[in-house]
Amino acid sequence: MELILPIEKYLDSYKEARSEYLEHKVREYEFLNTDKFDVFEVIRNYREGIGLPERYVSATYLWLVDKGAFIGEASIRHELTESLLRFGGHIGYGIRVKRWKQGYGTILLQKALEYACKTIKLDKVLITCNDNNIGSYKIIEKNGGILQDKVINIINGNERLTRRYWIDCK
Numbered sequence: 715m716e717l718i719l720p721i722e723k724y725l726d727s728y729k730e731a732r733s734e735y736l737e738h739k740v741r742e743y744e745f746l747n748t749d750k751f752d753v754f755e756v757i758r759n760y761r762e763g764i765g766l767p768e769r770y771v772s773a774t775y776l777w778l779v780d781k782g783a784f785i786g787e788a789s790i791r792h793e794l795t796e797s798l799l800r801f802g803g804h805i806g807y808g809i810r811v812k813r814w815k816q817g818y819g820t821i822l823l824q825k826a827l828e829y830a831c832k833t834i835k836l837d838k839v840l841i842t843c844n845d846n847n848i849g850s851y852k853i854i855e856k857n858g859g860i861l862q863d864k865v866i867n868i869i870n871g872n873e874r875l876t877r878r879y880w881i882d883c884k
């Protein structure tokens with residue numbers, strides 16, 4: 715199992731994973747829109763900070779792959795904004811629905827943290843999640859996340875309690 719920069723070989727299973735997310739109406743993390751865009755171009759532009767929407771920062775997308783199939787994605791923001799400090803943090807992630815509760819989320823975050831610290835050279839990493847996202851806060855805590863606080867955010871008109879965790883890069 716490895717966490718890699720996205721490549722064509724896994725695009726079909728990435729598309730399947732996205733369809734699963736749409737069917738299950740998963741809102742906490744979105745895979746990139748493969749119908750409208752060339753995802754590899756989008757990913758390259760994010761990484762290099764080219765033509766990003768206003769107030770967006772550079773980000774590296776990585777894919778967790780195993781036995782020839784896409785398992786999950788991490789998106790590592792290279793810096794924080796006021797908005798990311800409250801909601802979003804440095805790392806967003808999603809595991810494809812049919813692979814939930816099999817330990818993949820814990821491994822994905824472990825490898826993404828390693829990349830954020832060693833390759834992107836962050837000193838400390840902020841990870842946020844909804845207060846009721848048990849799977850997400852479990853994988854953050856299993857990876858050494860220290861809960862700083864919980865803040866109230868308005869997301870799409872709804873009040874949401876957001877947990878903010880920090881992890882120091884050693």
Ligand SMILES: CC(C)(COP(=O)(O)OP(=O)(O)OC[C@H]1O[C@@H](n2cnc3c(N)ncnc32)[C@H](O)[C@@H]1OP(=O)(O)O)[C@@H](O)C(=O)NCCC(=O)NCCS
Pocket residue numbers: 740742743806807808809810813814815816817818819820821842843844847848849850852853856
């Ligand atoms: C959150 C998510 C990444 C967890 O991934 P996963 O591969 O299921 O996580 P793991 O298998 O490593 O599970 C870690 C722990 O959380 C528990 N867990 C996972 N999902 C859970 C759920 N829905 N309810 C309760 N516990 C859950 C597991 O049982 C495991 O517990 P244990 O350590 O006591 O054995 C995955 O559910 C997902 O992609 N969700 C949609 C996107 C999302 O929420 N992203 C996070 C945004 S902050």
